[in-house]
Amino acid sequence: MQQFDDSDMQELKDIVRVGIVSSVNAGGMTARVKIQDQGIVTGDLKIVQNPPRAEIKIKSGSCPADCEVEIKPWIPTVGQWVLCLFKPDGEGDGFILGGI
Numbered sequence: 001m002q003q004f005d006d007s008d009m010q011e012l013k014d015i016v017r018v019g020i021v022s023s024v025n026a027g028g029m030t031a032r033v034k035i036q037d038q039g040i041v042t043g044d045l046k047i048v049q050n051p052p053r054a055e056i057k058i059k060s061g062s063c064p065a066d067c068e069v070e071i072k073p074w075i076p077t078v079g080q081w082v083l084c085l086f087k088p089d090g091e092g093d094g095f096i097l098g099g100i
Contacts, residue, residue, distance in 0.1 A: 011088065014086065014088075014090075015085060015086050015087075015088055016083070016084070016085055016086075017033075017035050017083075017084045017086065017094075018035075018081060018082070018083055018084070018100065019033035019034050019035040019036065019042070019081070019082060019084060020033065020034045020036065020079060020080070020081055020082075021033055021034075021076045021077065021078050021079060021080045021081075021082055021096075022034045022041050022078065023078060024075060024076060024077065024078060025044065026075050028044070029046065029047045029073070029075070030044035030045060030046055030047060031044070031045055031047060031075075031076055031082075031096055032044060032045070033045060033082060033084055033096065035084075042084070042092060042094065043092055043093075045084060045094045045095055045096050046094075046095050046096070047074075047075060047076065047095070047096045048095050048096060048097050048098070049073070050073070050074040050098055051074065052071050052072060052073055052074065053071075053072055053073075053074055054069055054070070054071055054072075055069070055070045055071075055072060056068070056069050057069075057070070074098075074099075076096060076099055080099050081099065081100045082096045082097070082098065082099055082100065083096070083097045083098055083099075083100050084096055084097065085097055
């Protein structure tokens with residue numbers, strides 16, 4: 001079995017990153033992420049499709065039968081921690097896999 005050396009580990013650390021969302025483009029399904037340990041903000045990263053979320057709005061007082069349900073795609077919010085996956089070519093292209 002082949003062992004990882006230090007350069008392999010560094011490459012993995014550069015591919016998988018954790019950061020904080022700094023801006024969101026909901027229409028384009030992209031967001032920018034601040035990678036704190038490097039002091040950089042990424043370019044637009046594509047948001048990977050995740051399970052949708054449901055928003056329930058009760059219309060009249062406390063009657064749960066009178067409500068609206070709206071299904072929306074998951075989109076991170078500014079300030080949320082996210083897990084990112086970058087392409088190994090070093091060009092900065094990548095994806096937001098989900099919130100953490």
